[in-house]
Amino acid sequence: MVVKAEAWAAVAGLCRDDSRLGFDLLSCITGVDYPEREDGAEIEVIYNLDSIANHHELTVKVKLPRDDPRIASVEEIWRTADWHERETYDLLGVVFEGHHNLVRILCAEDWVGHPLRKDYEPPDSFHGIKNVIY
Amino acid sequence: MSELENRNPDPLTKNVVFLTAVDDIINATRANSVWPLTFGLACCAIEMMATGAAKYDIDRFGSGPFRGTPRQSDLMIVAGTVTHKMAPRVKRLYDQMPEPKYVIAMGGCVIRGGPYVKHGYHVVKGVDLLVPVDVYIPGCPPRPEALLEGLFKVQKLMKREKILDRTRRTTKPEVYHAVYPGLILRNAEDGIWANHWGSQGEAARGVGGGGHRWRGPVCGRQGRGVGRRGRALPR
Numbered sequence A: 001m002v003v004k005a006e007a008w009a010a011v012a013g014l015c016r017d018d019s020r021l022g023f024d025l026l027s028c029i030t031g032v033d034y035p036e037r038e039d040g041a042e043i044e045v046i047y048n049l050d051s052i053a054n055h056h057e058l059t060v061k062v063k064l065p066r067d068d069p070r071i072a073s074v075e076e077i078w079r080t081a082d083w084h085e086r087e088t089y090d091l092l093g094v095v096f097e098g099h100h101n102l103v104r105i106l107c108a109e110d111w112v113g114h115p116l117r118k119d120y121e122p123p124d125s126f127h128g129i130k131n132v133i134y
Numbered sequence B: 001m002s003e004l005e006n007r008n009p010d011p012l013t014k015n016v017v018f019l020t021a022v023d024d025i026i027n028a029t030r031a032n033s034v035w036p037l038t039f040g041l042a043c044c045a046i047e048m049m050a051t052g053a054a055k056y057d058i059d060r061f062g063s064g065p066f067r068g069t070p071r072q073s074d075l076m077i078v079a080g081t082v083t084h085k086m087a088p089r090v091k092r093l094y095d096q097m098p099e100p101k102y103v104i105a106m107g108g109c110v111i112r113g114g115p116y117v118k119h120g121y122h123v124v125k126g127v128d129l130l131v132p133v134d135v136y137i138p139g140c141p142p143r144p145e146a147l148l149e150g151l152f153k154v155q156k157l158m159k160r161e162k163i164l165d166r167t168r169r170t171t172k173p174e175v176y177h178a179v180y181p182g183l184i185l186r187n188a189e190d191g192i193w194a195n196h197w198g199s200q201g202e203a204a205r206g207v208g209g210g211g212h213r214w215r216g217p218v219c220g221r222q223g224r225g226v227g228r229r230g231r232a233l234p235r
């Protein structure tokens, strides 16, 4: 299911609270960088939802413009989103608006760039430690 | 006490009075109670735990107590991938250890980045960019026997210490030919690498790519039951 970015906060609330949907578990948030799509460069954020009560699952994709990817945080809806959103921010640079502590989670705090973007160039050295051997 | 030699030349008191050098006594005690720092960073640490567990039992060789604090340890076994985020912590732990201290670099990641050598933007390409390393053990992961062999090398280095000379490694460590093939010891002074197999030295420097490509016994996983050359593993 593809959802518009503006609608995502409302859709997410509905997904959890509607008893027929009942998605009480957000199992994963990932992002994919598509620099060369027909309708412009995009970053897709993918949410994997599960319903333990109803035994079904749903994959939601939200397409964001690559130069300014912003989306509402669902941290208040599913608490697990906290670290998943930080990871997606760290590796792809997606800004989750409303997140209480949107800082890097995997890379060092002062890392530059977002490594899972297709055009990412790793640094030659980091804090004086050589990063390129060959 | 077998490594201590009775230096008493007098035949009358030879079996009554035991003469030896202070260095020998201190080094023997030191080498027979190595306290490694509990320090596992990635998959290699599993192999290190296996070395400490019942089957391989590192206690048999005088290196039982894995310490929870660097201030009580004299050996740092760097087992696992060192990331740039972890690098300052590794350096700090090393700095907190009292002298004399020794470092074992266990596994391809710690030697030169291992599988992450080319595309691992986040991996420090060798812990020797951070701290001086005494013994390198190639493998992905090295088998517990290889780690034990590395420990023996460290114990040999310990027996060369001179207490009156506070700087470490006053005498150049000799280049050991490992009993366990593929084990590498770097000569700390001039950085020469030596090992049993000619080509593995290149691989260990990462020229051949990541540690996972090494072919040889130290790459073998545990649980095959038979060691290299058909020797049965110790049960």
Ligand code: SF4
Binding pocket: B042, B043, B044, B045, B079, B080, B081, B106, B107, B108, B109, B110, B114, B115, B139, B140, B141, B142, B211
């Ligand atoms: S050398 Fe291999 S087994 Fe050891 S930490 Fe690196 S990837 Fe894991």
